[in-house]
Amino acid sequence: MTTVAVSRRALFRGRFAGNSLSHAWHPVGGETPTVDGVFWGGWADKTGTFLVGDKGTVFHFDGTVWARMNVPVPVPLHALWGNNRNELWAVGWMGAILRYDGRAWHRVRGCRVDGAGKYAAHPENTPLFAIDGQTGGTAFTVGDDGMILRWSGVLWEAENSGTRAHLRAVLCLSDGRVLAAGHGGIVLLRSLEGDWNSLACSVSTGFTAALEIAPGTVLLAGGRYFAAENGFRGDLVLLEEDRFERLFPDASLPRLRDLAVMEDEDGVLVAGDRGMIRRLTEEGPAPVESGTSHDLHGLVPAPGGGVLAVGDFGTILSNGPPPKEAPAICGLEKTSSWRRLDSGTEHTLWGVWRDPKSGTAYACGESGTVLVEDRDKWVPLPKVGPVGLRALARAPEGGLLAAGEQGKVYHFDGRSWRCEFDLMPNTTLLALWSDDAGTVFAAGDEGLILHRDSAGWRRAVSGTKNALYGLWGPDDRHLLAVGDFGLVLRWNGTDWKAFNAGTERFLFGVWGRGLNDIFVVGLAGTLGHFDGTRWRISAARARHDLLAVAGTEDAAFAVGSSGAAMSHDGNRWISEPTGVESGLRAVTAVGGVVLAAGDGGCLLRREAAD
CATH class of the missing domain: 2.130.10.10 (YVTN repeat-like/Quinoprotein amine dehydrogenase)
Structure with missing residues (x-):
């Protein structure tokens, strides 16, 4: 005292x-x-x-x-x-x-x-x-x-x-x-x-x-x-x-x-x-x-x-005399590396995705909104319809896939949209994943998982009724889906099995560089990492929910509610100011550029190397 x-x-x-x-x-x-x-x-x-x-x-x-x-x-x-x-x-x-x-x-x-x-x-x-x-x-x-x-x-x-x-x-x-x-x-x-x-x-x-x-x-x-x-x-x-x-x-x-x-x-x-x-x-x-x-x-x-x-x-x-060489420490970002972009819409944007092949970026959201980045400007594509869209992916045959409310998957061929698959029940699809060989996975509410291959679309057995919010995988035989109460499902090419991550917090996003370097994020700032052997879940004490994660070979990025953003430098997570209070619901990182999208049409850009 x-x-x-x-x-x-x-x-x-x-x-x-x-x-x-x-x-x-x-x-x-x-x-x-x-x-x-x-x-x-x-x-x-x-x-x-x-x-x-x-x-x-x-x-x-x-x-x-x-x-x-x-x-x-x-x-x-x-x-x-x-x-x-x-x-x-x-x-x-x-x-x-x-x-x-x-x-x-x-x-x-x-x-x-x-x-x-x-x-x-x-x-x-x-x-x-x-x-x-x-x-x-x-x-x-x-x-x-x-x-x-x-x-x-x-x-x-x-x-x-x-x-x-x-x-x-x-x-x-x-x-x-x-x-x-x-x-x-x-x-x-x-x-x-x-x-x-x-x-x-x-x-x-x-x-x-x-x-x-x-x-x-x-x-x-x-x-x-x-x-x-x-x-x-x-x-x-x-x-x-x-x-x-x-x-x-x-x-x-x-x-x-x-x-x-x-x-x-x-x-x-x-x-x-x-x-x-x-x-x-x-x-x-x-x-x-x-x-x-x-x-x-x-x-x-x-x-x-x-x-x-x-x-x-x-x-x-x-607050004492500074050391001659101050080491990097968690949370010391005085100025924002994130720059707000003009999306041209006030609709909530639920998804953002950049095609790693073409470099073209897209965002999707409420009321069938789909935007495309065109020479530093964001312009609308034809509306899908009145349904809200939650996720985007490349169509294996070319073009763009979008999924969202009412369990529907849409395909854009560069000119117009068509409904490629209609599950009929009013179940929202929340995540998409695709490769170049014709395989597509979609996941969403009530444990719904859809699988498309050369035989067409079919419903997969997930073994759960919990919502699934995120999908990621390096290939069509190794995927992860994350969801309610810390649920992690692992696809082995044949079926989906539970993969215990050691948390009961809702998990909203998953991304990795490989099977031995996987990140998950979720409720109340939950951050988890799988190193190929075991999961390590950080204490969930952040003020904000983390809703999405993506990354590059050198860094990972997570975004969430109230404009929250974090980066992982290979050693620890660092909180970053974004200058916005809007909820950020999606993030993508391709080609040295990170994009985040969220409420009120908010779009942010960050150079991955900053």
Whole structure:
């Protein structure tokens, strides 16, 4: 715990306003650890830095090299605290409490398993999210269901919080009292006698962080969900002498995650969703350019005044002096590589495809819309009809195939459209795949798969009633179809069989360079990769659904809701700004050019090598 010795009036009278930070946010020095999951928090001293994250991740940085430490449990670790590096505590999922003695990490509590080796339904496995302590070594950790544990120097003991609310922040105050806060605006204060009492906070928000800015004065940060806005709104609340005041109520803030002191800048930082970092000023939380759009979950103050910001997809940023050669890091794209094109339509575009042979690009969408790229302009082809079109592919005999609503497949011969196949039932086709030898596959709602070969069109047995959204394959004997609840089907040239990817998230897109290098994307930012042996699914913690994926020999690209776009550089996924808020529903990458299409006729172009 760090206390800033300033009064409330001094904090907000412009003391921190006017000057920009002495250093911009940038990647930390050294070889950055490769983590597709989340970093939640950390701890630092003059010797180095510890960071904790998903899957039992603990990294140590000695100023030059990041090293992954051996940890006895594979669960997410949410917070770190200690008086020195020879006695550190980490807390996390399944009630995990780990202790570092300067040499190794040891499990002290939590992560109990039953006779089958699965985590047991036991009070000791209640998830923990925050920890803080006092100079003498006494520490407190908090979590779900009002859980509060106290380290007495001998063992961890549960204390009666008097609430079942989920607690997400704990803070040891300079006068010996302890504050805990969490969901529903709950704020608890532990007296010197050891009793926890609830304070009457008028702001019903979900608190995630607390910082003592002067003796007895606490700044709280969090956020609450608003259904009408389909998102979170951040809150800053000041607690002074048992009185609560919501600060800057007119400021438009995303959900806030953490607070930290900038000792060398004499101020306070707040970090949150969508890469937001703000510096408190008299006028309000002043924006600070972070260079990332990833959610930031933790701020880690370091001796000497620097601060690290950590978050989704292994993001690690620093506002200290930049290294001589800053390595590439997830999410550091300050300017957009995507350029918006004039599609000439406001209809939603569900598909985009570039013919790898001719280089001609097409897009399709609502009301039978089909567009073709003609010398940097997009012009409409004759409409198919009133039906919505979802996917495009090359017709083996020449021309273009389109499929969509009502289970129909259409063929364009360069002059007009004709219905090539009509399944009759009102089942939407969502994906198409074809080769040059006369084979075509189509997939869609209710597990529908259609197969065309030299014998004509027929319905294939998929073995599922779940929707199938994406198709990809290197040849007509090796295809994948992806869909609801993590469904992956594999075609072996004869039949379709389930191929377990290890997730229950809806999968909307699939693409690969070969059978040992396949990507899938889906609901809530789900990202998966198959290396020929096993699937690896990244933690689904992104704000946006990812709806499509495509790529080149050197990079992969995924797009999704609210203008989300990401690229994979062979090492990790990088979030990219697109400059649009429209949902992006399709992407194609051929010949060094990436095209994305989506809502309101949105069309974007990106050079693959950018």
